[in-house]
Amino acid sequence: MAIRxxxxxxxxxxRRDGLMNQFKIALSDAxxxxxxxxxDNEDELFIDTEQLGGGDDIDRRIARAMCESVTMILIYSxxxxxxxxxxxxxxxxxxxxxxxxxxxxxxxxxxxxxIMTMHPxxxxxxxxxxxxxxxxxxxxxxxxxxKSHPEFLPDIKKIVNRIVIQYxxxxxxxxxxxDCNQFVLPDVPPVWRDLPDLTFPKK
Numbered sequence: 743m744a745i746r747x748x749x750x751x752x753x754x755x756x757r758r759d760g761l762m763n764q765f766k767i768a769l770s771d772a773x774x775x776x777x778x779x780x781x782d783n784e785d786e787l788f789i790d791t792e793q794l795g796g797g798d799d800i801d802r803r804i805a806r807a808m809c810e811s812v813t814m815i816l817i818y819s820x821x822x823x824x825x826x827x828x829x830x831x832x833x834x835x836x837x838x839x840x841x842x843x844x845x846x847x848x849x850x851x852x853x854x855x856x857i858m859t860m861h862p863x864x865x866x867x868x869x870x871x872x873x874x875x876x877x878x879x880x881x882x883x884x885x886x887x888x889k890s891h892p893e894f895l896p897d898i899k900k901i902v903n904r905i906v907i908q909y910x911x912x913x914x915x916x917x918x919x920x921d922c923n924q925f926v927l928p929d930v931p932p933v934w935r936d937l938p939d940l941t942f943p944k945k
Contacts, residue, residue: 753817809922826930
């Protein structure tokens with residue numbers, strides 16, 4: 743296995759000029775900036791809109807990119823858990839973590855949740871139960887550059903540190919001959935929470 747990416751960005755797509763796209767761009771710029779000094783020839787990030795072409799076998803390319811990534815940054819919004827494909831990416835990275843945990847003692851989980859927008863009720867247990875997530879829900883279209891924003895920079899550095907530590911472990915302990923072409927995405931998992939009952943009380 744060759745490490746090709748520091749982290750795989752998992753997110754629900756938004757409109758081109760909307761908050762979701764703006765946040766993805768700002769976060770990816772910041773992560774690239776602070777991660778680059780630690781890597782050899784690997785790319786800092788895999789982002790599907792940048793690295794997939796129209797003729798690609800999407801499932802196969804996504805599966806391989808996830809396997810070749812050190813970690814996964816999950817950009818959470820309520821839209822994330824509503825989409826089967828993003829839940830599928832979450833389940834895939836859990837499988838990758840289970841495999842790697844047989845190679846070495848994991849220093850942390852591979853999935854790094856970043857909260858862009860809180861759910862109006864509560865975070866799903868898949869996110870809330872994580873031993874580490876960062877809350878960027880106060881990011882707005884007016885926030886601007888995360889690379890030098892004093893409010894967000896400490897969490898950016900925490901994310902980078904977790905990626906770097908995992909990177910060092912993976913370089914040292916990956917079995918010789920491990921083939922990421924063998925990894926396939928799992929089936930779409932069930933929804934993360936029961937839908938609320940919106941029926942009105944009957945008189």
